[in-house]
Amino acid sequence: MIKCSEAVKELYIMIQYNNHSIKEFHTFHTDARTRLLTILANEKEAQQYLSKPAESTNRLVIGGGSNLLFTRDFEGELIQIDNKGFEIIEEKGLWVWVKVAAGENWNTLVQWAVEHGYGGIENLSYIPGTVGAAPVQNIGAYGVEFKEVFNSLEAIDLADGSKQNFYLQELDFDYRYSIFKGSLKNKFLISSVVVKLARYPKVTLDYGNLKEMAQSMSGKKIPDIVDVRNAVIAIRKTKLPNPDELGNAGSFFKNPIITHEHFDDMAELYHDIVSYPQKGGGVKLPAAWLIEKAGFKGFVSGQAGVHPKHALILINLGKAQGGEIYQLSQLIQQKVMEIFGIPLEPEVIIL
Ligand SMILES: Cc1cc2nc3c(=O)[nH]c(=O)nc-3n(C[C@H](O)[C@H](O)[C@H](O)COP(=O)(O)OP(=O)(O)OC[C@H]3O[C@@H](n4cnc5c(N)ncnc54)[C@H](O)[C@@H]3O)c2cc1C
Known part of the structure; x- marks a missing residue:
């Protein structure tokens, strides 16, 4: 079981800024401000905070801001949850179930999974952003979508701080879509996600030049998940601009x-x-x-x-x-x- 920075995490408390620049909170890095920015340290704190009357009715939960364009100052409250860590909750037969904190970096999860030999998300390597945002738009790349590994998630109601579990059939996953972009848009803060990964992974290579790249980089006829991750990262680095630079x-x-x-x-x-x-x-x-x-x-x-x-x-x-x-x-x-x-x-x- 892995728990990141548990001791340190407990020292954190909620941080709030008024009229704060959000340039570093989204990857377009355009200049804009938000009336209020609230950074919550963990799930308990999020529940406590969200159970109190809201300072603004216009609230938006953000992760790493890698799918947002602010066209003007945000006249409301941006909320971010900065919880970290993942733990194996069950390992049985062909599968392992891993619970991941929403504030964890997505690519860190992929790296951890691949290093432990768990498959299913290696094609989603190097996608920027947080784990909590992955179900929102059902992230996808190189022939794989997040919904294929999704098991369940915990979310906190922005209206009253109550906690709710959501399961696969409730999320209406589609191409770059889930219920959190539809009828539940801006209604919940996702605090953790459970993914179901394969203990004996089969690789998905039938997208673009992924197979050729993985084979040529690894020198293997049948690449494994490490090779697929390396190939995906190499392709993405040549094709996509780094948001920190552009x-x-x-x-x-x-x-x-x-x-x-x-x-x-x-x-x-x-x-x-x-x-x-x-x-x-x-x-x-x-x-x-x-x-x-x-x-x-x-x-x-x-x-x-x-x-x-x-x-x-x-x-x-x-x-x-x-x-x-x-x-x-x-x-x-x-x-x-x-x-x-x-x-x-x-x-x-x-x-
Ligand atoms: C260089 C680059 C490459 C990319 N490549 C891909 C790709 O290959 N495939 C792909 O699918 N996407 C890709 N993206 C888009 C982006 O990485 C994903 O959409 C990612 O999931 C966004 O994560 P985030 O944490 O930055 O979310 P944000 O951009 O902060 O938010 C995105 C949405 O999720 C909601 N949200 C975020 N966190 C939570 C939470 N905890 N609870 C409730 N709602 C929340 C927000 O309200 C918002 O609606 C790319 C982006 C960049 C910059």
Whole structure:
């Protein structure tokens, strides 16, 4: 059983700031302020705090801020839970169940799992952010989605501090979606998550060039989870900008799903179109392809831009305001709609 910094953790107490800059609390690193910022040390403290009358009715729980765009100052209260640690709660047959504190860094969990030989999340290596946020948008990468390892979570009601458990069937997981982006949006603080990992893992390699990369980097015909993690990290490091160097929030838009008829019309005009037929019907298109075709790859508008290597990533060139990045995102949506008749939906949460 592993518990990180238990002794230290108990020394922490809630920290509150008024009218505080949030530049370092989100990965676009645009300048904005929040009326109130509350950092809660652990679950007990979160329950106590949230059971008291709220200072503001406009409350938002944040993790690492890697999926947020603040277009203006936040006129309310941002709440963060800074609990850490994970523990094995059961290990039986093919599976191990691990309970993880919401404030734990996601990639730290993946690293720990891979080092202990537990599989299922190695393809999700190096995704920024916290464990508590992973279920919110059902994070996904390289052919794997978080929902595949989700068992349950504990959450605290922002309205009265009461605790509630949520299980798989209740979360309505979908592509970059869960109930916490739908009917339960901004209603709960997730305080811990239980993931179910494989003790005898099988690797998932059928996405892009992952298999070739894992094989060539490891020199093995059949790569293991360590090799997959290494390959995913290597690919991500070459493709994605580091938010500490160039503010961004990863993919700005979701990949749209269009009808087969619409796709056939497009395929006649664009022979290089890339597509992924969906089990539930329709065809998924890479939003990056649409944005590039619309001429935006490497496009710059003031201090906001589109990454020159990856058209789906909007960037802060240094001094951008959130509003500037938002305006650029709207221009892209407008052009893609004009050219292809396809609405692009932001994956990033716009505030
Ligand atoms: C370079 C880069 C690459 C990325 N690559 C990927 C990728 O491959 N796949 C992918 O899916 N995403 C990716 N992302 C997006 C981002 O990493 C994920 O969405 C991540 O889960 C966000 O975590 P966070 O802690 O930063 O959450 P935040 O951005 O702070 O919040 C995101 C949402 O979760 C809610 N939330 C956060 N914590 C809690 C909590 N404890 N309780 C309740 N609600 C909470 C917030 O209210 C908000 O709605 C990428 C981002 C960057 C910057």
